[in-house]
Amino acid sequence: MFGIINFEAFLIAGLILNLTPGADTMYILGRSIAQGKKAGILSALGISTGAIFHIIFATLGLSIILAKSAMAFEIVKYLGAGYLIFLGLKTIFKKTDGKFELKKENETANYKKIYFSGIMTNILNPKVALFFLAFLPQFIDPNYVQSSLPFLILGITFLLTGTIWCLILALFASKLSDRIRKNYKIKMWLDKITGGIFVALGVKLALMKK
Numbered sequence: 001m002f003g004i005i006n007f008e009a010f011l012i013a014g015l016i017l018n019l020t021p022g023a024d025t026m027y028i029l030g031r032s033i034a035q036g037k038k039a040g041i042l043s044a045l046g047i048s049t050g051a052i053f054h055i056i057f058a059t060l061g062l063s064i065i066l067a068k069s070a071m072a073f074e075i076v077k078y079l080g081a082g083y084l085i086f087l088g089l090k091t092i093f094k095k096t097d098g099k100f101e102l103k104k105e106n107e108t109a110n111y112k113k114i115y116f117s118g119i120m121t122n123i124l125n126p127k128v129a130l131f132f133l134a135f136l137p138q139f140i141d142p143n144y145v146q147s148s149l150p151f152l153i154l155g156i157t158f159l160l161t162g163t164i165w166c167l168i169l170a171l172f173a174s175k176l177s178d179r180i181r182k183n184y185k186i187k188m189w190l191d192k193i194t195g196g197i198f199v200a201l202g203v204k205l206a207l208m209k210k
Helices: 007-019 023-035 037-060 063-068 070-092 104-123 126-139 149-181 184-207
Strands: none
Touching (some): 007 149, 023 037, 023 104, 023 149, 023 184, 037 104, 037 126, 037 149
């Protein structure tokens, strides 16, 4: 139906891939543990929003550029790596006065940045674009490869299952860390660990081969 084959196998494979720890998982865990439930949820939603762009790109065939052009791949890869490393260093060297109470205006601004960071982290990861381009066609009838509908259906399905998993991950991680984060010294080290995770993800992305 709709040019999709082995949809059950796609669901199972998608769920397994969602459960497999990756850069997105580490990003969400880092935000949730260091900054709480709302930050974790917004990170997960940001990651999912970024995935929407990849689905659209794959559907329109724009991801083929990354698959065929080494230069385009390298440009996007290093932009993403640089962004992650920037976030990590900023978190590690962030100055704090030990107070956890924030004004509503600042709180809103920070949460917007967290959401936007999640989007950019996903968009600037060429591995995600290539994943959609390589994974989705395996479950599309060859007679329908010219149609965008099966790509959209499979992409949205994968997005929904991934978003649900990311939200569950954020909720559990933040719940376990709520009490820990109330301790100033522990929170300070959690921030540094989170920053270290971001830097490591950036370095990993920079070293990733096409």
